[in-house]
Amino acid sequence: MKQYKQNELKKLCAEQSPGELLDSLCGSTIAKEKIAVESVYIDEGVSDAVGILANDYFGNSTRYAVVMDHNTRKTIGEKVLRQFPRAMDVELAPWSKWKQVTPHDHFVRLVTMLSKQCDVIVSVGSGTINDICKYASFNANKPYISFATAASVNGYSSTIAALIMNGLKSTLPAHAPKMILADTHVLANSPSIMSRSGYADLLSKSVSTADWKLAEIVRDTPFSESPSFIVNNAIDACTESVEGIVENDPEALKLLMQSLVLSGFAMTIAGSSAPASGGEHLISHYWDMQAYSEGKHPALHGLQVALGSLITSRLYELVRNTDPKEFRHSYKSINHKQQVHGDLWPSIRSEASKQMLNKVQTTERIIKIKNNWEPMWEEISPYLDDFATVKKRLEDANVPTDFKHYNLNWSDVHKSIKYSHDIRNRYSILHLASNLGLMDDLSNDVMKIFK
Numbered sequence: 001m002k003q004y005k006q007n008e009l010k011k012l013c014a015e016q017s018p019g020e021l022l023d024s025l026c027g028s029t030i031a032k033e034k035i036a037v038e039s040v041y042i043d044e045g046v047s048d049a050v051g052i053l054a055n056d057y058f059g060n061s062t063r064y065a066v067v068m069d070h071n072t073r074k075t076i077g078e079k080v081l082r083q084f085p086r087a088m089d090v091e092l093a094p095w096s097k098w099k100q101v102t103p104h105d106h107f108v109r110l111v112t113m114l115s116k117q118c119d120v121i122v123s124v125g126s127g128t129i130n131d132i133c134k135y136a137s138f139n140a141n142k143p144y145i146s147f148a149t150a151a152s153v154n155g156y157s158s159t160i161a162a163l164i165m166n167g168l169k170s171t172l173p174a175h176a177p178k179m180i181l182a183d184t185h186v187l188a189n190s191p192s193i194m195s196r197s198g199y200a201d202l203l204s205k206s207v208s209t210a211d212w213k214l215a216e217i218v219r220d221t222p223f224s225e226s227p228s229f230i231v232n233n234a235i236d237a238c239t240e241s242v243e244g245i246v247e248n249d250p251e252a253l254k255l256l257m258q259s260l261v262l263s264g265f266a267m268t269i270a271g272s273s274a275p276a277s278g279g280e281h282l283i284s285h286y287w288d289m290q291a292y293s294e295g296k297h298p299a300l301h302g303l304q305v306a307l308g309s310l311i312t313s314r315l316y317e318l319v320r321n322t323d324p325k326e327f328r329h330s331y332k333s334i335n336h337k338q339q340v341h342g343d344l345w346p347s348i349r350s351e352a353s354k355q356m357l358n359k360v361q362t363t364e365r366i367i368k369i370k371n372n373w374e375p376m377w378e379e380i381s382p383y384l385d386d387f388a389t390v391k392k393r394l395e396d397a398n399v400p401t402d403f404k405h406y407n408l409n410w411s412d413v414h415k416s417i418k419y420s421h422d423i424r425n426r427y428s429i430l431h432l433a434s435n436l437g438l439m440d441d442l443s444n445d446v447m448k449i450f451k
């Protein structure tokens, strides 16, 4: 089994292309973290070989369940299913008032039950189906294979699943697939907006890693350089190929998919989603919760994250430019929060309560940050891109950068800036602006980017 220490990993990441790096890292152990994904096949024609590759690994007598929805059945699911003659055919149908399959616990329960009746789950889909299969197979202690139908998210290879559990959008510990398969022909036939969304999800690293570093400084939580080594070159290569990504060129999508898988590995070795999911993801998750609670479908994950990244990169600049003399107490009571979050409050209460600070604790935090103000920014800035850079990269990828494209209104967005930190007790620029009593003013200033 391959084992890499941090300095070996750094060298490897500098020398190898994203494709070579994937081959090197599959099944390896980095520091103490194991990459459980044994193999990744991203190429044209992979969809013809799903059965052979799966049986080579799991054996001919394996009982599979192939999980898809109506859309992925039509595009490729039927073809995948035919390669498993004895497989359980599972087509998830939209539930309750929704028109598409949603990441709700309803589907997790269903697929967990089915997982118990087979040996291996084969997920045929993108973010939502993958996360349902990932978490359900983890619950049932069965391995799973992810056949990715779009280069739209970095969650295929990670060990966490983003799901709506009891109304709360949560990132839950789970396991990674044993095998990831993607046919570049299938990726190129998915809607271009999905690939652009995947690219935007990847780009959030320029703010999420800064949040992760910030958390280390303010709360002494662990931070590591290693996840950045893994994805930095891959993200740069995608940025160079952005025209190809926008045009759904198969070679560019191969690179994007490789980079998304590497981003999942980066989360695995961090032991959390922190390197790829900070305040920008909280904003996106908050919009998801809001949309689902109103019976609507949210916009694509990566697109929402793109808006979130714009918001938090601007917020970083505004906080950075604030004179520490302006830091103040801004106490928001539990009753106030309950009122703000409305119907979402029962799902949010627990995470929001964990991060409430009393007057003394707030003073201590403000003093700690004030005393460390300049050194703190020196430590964070290498991980942070400025707002103009983030915006340019998104515009180059033809990603809409105005909330009006996402069925959101001014007050939805403003509220998410001020209050989405309540949904997760993991430190980000949203938490910092709140702790320093700056959020009421700065959230208004951030909104000016949309005018």
Ligand SMILES: [Zn+2]
Binding pocket: 153, 154, 201, 276, 277, 281, 301, 305
């Ligand atoms: Zn994401």
